[in-house]
């Protein structure tokens with residue numbers, strides 16, 4: 402039911418790594434909906450949700466990037482204090498572990514969207530549903 | 546049925562071989578003493594006369610020659626015949642600043658090519674084979690040597706030289722190459738490229754490869770054999786003695802037979818120069834007993850290995866050497882520990898990584914640092930930082946277990962380390978920069 406897929410790309414610790422990826426994405430007319438970078442001393446991991454996941458993966462693999470595709474949870478919540486903390490509580494109560502999360506721009510300026518990478522998607526979906534949190538589908542995101 | 550190129554020699558009873566060696570050695574020592582002033586001076590200094598050498602048992606009386614001697618006598622100092630009798634030269638790459646130029650008479654070339662013909666035959670090759678030479682042609686001995694050996698056997702020889710990998714693969718397919726000869730690192734690269742092009746080893750006629758000119762591990766052999774669908778044979782040699790073909794692997798693939806009718810091997814303690822009995826690890830030393838133009842006596846190869854005698858299952862009686870455990874040139878001393886790149890490569894392959902890596906040694910605050918950059922395979926990548934760091938840590942631990950010192954491991958993108966078409970450069974030692982005197 403429209404699971405949201407995220408692409409991650411390994412970035413070597415040398416100049417112009419990110420630029421290279423962005424150029425490839427742009428040259429193939431792929432749009433980026435959400436993006437974050439995790440940085441360490443040694444390397445970076447670029448994570449993004451794009452308009453055409455399959456094409457992006459092909460293009461990046463072709464150019465010898467290490468690419469991973471993962472199913473993630475995307476939600477949208479009102480842009481008011483305490484909302485994210487409520488989501489975390491809901492997930493925590495169901496013992497869903499969060500690997501990482503990042504925010505991205507949603508449809509409206511009164512709401513904010515998040516990508517959440519958890520260890521157990523099904524469990525997270527159930528928890529969010531019963532907590533009344535709005536989940537975004539791949540369709541929702543492609544319409545943004 | 547085992548095939549031999551030179552059955553009489555290759556299966557000669559050891560006593561008969563010893564007699565042949567002795568006869569050739571006596572003649573050779575006289576030839577060198579009379580024609581090479583540099584070595585005559587070394588012998589005089591040691592108080593040895595040609596008459597003192599009456600059999601191989603007297604070999605230990607002769608002085609050694611090292612790479613430094615070759616540098617000192619460059620270019621003509623070791624030449625034993627007039628230049629008019631020489632037909633060719635080859636040269637080492639000189640990457641370590643010590644270029645060696647070796648000279649060949651026509652007899653020397655014939656002897657060398659016959660050694661390589663023995664290797665090709667031992668790997669099952671004959672006149673029906675199509676042999677692709679992907680060693681570099683030129684000053685390097687690999688291309689010309691294997692080319693000549695292949696002609697002797699009567700193989701259809703494809704003189705590709707190294708590089709232009711897609712063309713290599715195209716010829717391999719179109720002309721049905723059955724043998725591939727190149728450096729093991731280039732063979733691995735060709736195998737990798739074939740996979741990427743979506744070609745299955747079953748689509749190729751390739752059945753064997755003879756790979757040498759750089760040390761390689763048993764693990765690397767398995768990688769190459771799998772990716773190319775062949776049996777991979779090792780061949781050993783060095784420019785100073787002629788080139789590849791000094792020793793070669795037979796169907797047993799347990800050590801290399803030395804062409805001891807041309808090259809007498811010894812293994813010595815590298816510190817004392819004392820000759821060690823068969824079965825002990827030491828530095829390999831060669832005495833060329835048939836070479837005319839550039840006949841090195843007791844040349845120290847810096848390769849560490851073990852010699853063993855005993856009839857091999859292939860029927861050859863030629864003495865065997867193990868794969869060199871490393872060249873002392875390659876050996877790094879890091880925090881007082883001897884480290885060979887091949888040890889690191891063994892761990893990488895055992896841990897499921899491709900043998901594409903760079904070792905960087907440096908000195909920070911008087912402490913040696915060891916950094917190893919390793920290419921990950923695409924499927925080894927994870928979107929979680931922790932997973933990647935765990936992989937680095939567990940690889941570092943495996944290397945530490947092998948070496949006894951702690952490295953820093955850096956995973957890098959697939960294909961980000963430059964591929965080599967000849968000898969791979971895998972070690973960058975920056976410490977020498979610090980040892981230079983300040984201006």
Ligand SMILES: [Zn+2]
Nearest residue numbers: 795797857859
């Ligand atoms: Zn054998």
